[in-house]
Amino acid sequence: MSHRAIRGISAISVLHEIQAAVLSDEADLSTILLKLRFLASRLGSEPLEDWVKYETSGYPPEVDVPEYRIVGVTYRGTWSGPFGRMIQDAPIPPHLIEQFAGESWTSYKVRESIAGVEQLAKSETLGINASNLILLLQGNLYPGWACNSVSGRISPVAMKEIKQAVRSRVLELTIELEKQVPEAAAVTLTKPIPQEAASEAAVTQIFNQTILGNVTHITATDGAQITLSITAGDIGSMRTALIKAGLPEEAAKEFTEIVAAEPPKAIDNPLGSKALAWIKKNGPKAASGAWKIGSEVLTDVLTEAAMKFAGLKP
Template sequence: MSILREIQAAILQDNPNLGTILLKLRFLASRLGSEPLEDWVKYEAEGYPKDADIPGYRVARLSFRGSWSGPFGSGINNAPIPTALVEKHASKEWTRYKIRESIATVQEMAAREQSMGIDASNLILLLQGKVYEDYACNSIVAEMSSIAIREIVQTVRARILELTIELEKRVPETVEITLQQVISSKMPETAATVTQIFNQTVYGNVTHVTATDGAQVTLAITAGNTVSMVSELAKAGLPDEAAKEITSIVAAEGPPTADRTLGPKALGWIKKNAPKAASGAWKIGSAVATDLLKEAALKYYGLK
C-alpha cells in the first residue's frame, strides 16, 4: 500500500493516532520536496517553538475567574471576569492563548474532556482595582474550554484528509510513493503544486508580512492570478499602476530559481522605485515594500 493510502486509511479510523499519521505525512512531504509542508508536519508532531507562527486553529479563547477580599472580612470568590475587561487593562494577547504543544499532547488533553487551567497570576497586578473597586484581587485563573482543545484535534485531522485528497487529484504520482518507490523525477513544478495545495488546505492561502512598526500586512493571493496580486498589492499600499507593473513583470519572468527569489527585471524595478517608497509617495516604506513584493511573488508562483 502506498504511503498516501496508509495515511487516508489511518485518518478515517475512530480516534486516529495523529502523531503516527504525521510521521508518515512527513515522509511523504520529503519525497514530494515541499519544505512548507514538511515544516508544518514537524511542528504539529513535535510542537511549535516560540519563534514559529501559530496557525489560527491553534489559538483558543480563554475565560477568567478570580477571588477578591474586601473590608470587614468580606470577599468575592470564583467570580467571572469579563474578557473585555482583561483586553482593556491587559491586552488581547491574554484572551487568545496559543497552544504550542505537539498534537499528541493535545489529543491527550482532549481525551480528558475537562477544561484546562492556565496560570494567569500576572494579571493580578494588571487588574488590581479594575474589577471591583475597594476590593483586593487575590487570585485569577484562566481556563480553556475542552471543546476548543477537541476542535484542534478535529481540525488537524480534517486538514490532513483534505490535503491527501487534493494531492491525489492534482498530483496523481503521489499515490505511487511507497517506502521503496519514489517519484521518478522530483520536478520543481511538483513541489510548487504540493506547496500550493498545502497553503490552500491548511492556511487558506493567506500570508502575513510584518511591517517595521509591527503592523501586519495580509496577502491573500491566488497562485497564477494576476488580478488578485494587483488587488492585494494595492490594498497593502502600492499605487494601482505600480501594482500592475510589478505583477506583469513577475508573471513574465516565471518562478524563482534556487539562488534568487525574484528575477532580474523585478529586482531592477524595485531598485528603481525604492526612492518613491522612501519619500512617502507610496503608503508603504521601502524596506517593507521589498519584503512585501517577494512574498507576493512567492504567493503568485504558488510557493508559499
C-alpha cells in the same frame, strides 16, 4: 515476514495508507503524521515537512502556531473589599481582560505536540497560570478592592477541535494532492518519484491552501519569505499581518483603515487612489531601511493584503 509480504507492503501507496488511516477510528494522529512526513520528504515540500514536524514534536516559542491552535481562555477572580466584604470566583469579561492586560491573555497558543493535545482532550478541566493577571488587573476592575486571585480555564473541547482540525486538513491535503499532483499517489516505501520544481511548488501551494487556509507567501529578492494570513473583512487580521510583514504598527493601522474605507473592487485594479497615494508617500521609509520590510516587496505585500481583505483572493 517473507520477502513477498515485505514487497506487498512496500507496494501500497503511502498517500492511500494515510487516507485509510484518517478514515479509521482506531488510527492515532501521531502515526498518521509520521506517514505524512515521509510522503512530504518524497515530494520535496519543506513547508509540509516542517508543519508535520511541529505537529508531532510541538511548536517552539519562535514559531507561529496555525490559527486552529489558538483557543479562547475564560477567567474568574476573587476580590476583597472594605469591611471584610468578598467577591468570590466571579467571571471576568474578556473585554476587560483585553483592555487591561492585552489580547494575548484571551487567546492561548497551544504549542503541545498532537499527542499532548490528545491527552489534554481527555481532561475534565484545563487551567493556565494567570498569576501575573493579578498585578495587571489590580485596582482596575473594582476600584478600592484588592484582587486576591485569578484563574484561567480552557475548555477541553478546544483540544478535541484541534485534533479534528488536523485530521480533516490531512484528509483534504491528500485528496487535493491526488487530484493536482497525481504522481504523489505513486509514492511507496521503496519507490520515490522524481522531484521537479513544478511539483514541489504545487505541493507547497496545496499545503498553504488546505493546512494554513487563507495564507499567502511572498518571496523578497533576498529569498526571505513574507507570510500574510488575512480573513476577508477582518480589520484586525489585516493589521496584524502587516505588522508581522514588517510595517510599523501605526503604518499598518493607517493602511488598513484606508483599504477598509475604499476596498478593492477587482483583481486588476486592487488599490484605490488613497492607498496608492499612501504607498507613494511612505515608500521612501521602507527604502531607507527605517522599516523592517524592504521597498522591493512593499507594494506587492500591500496589494496582496488589500485583495485578501476584500475577498478577491483566498
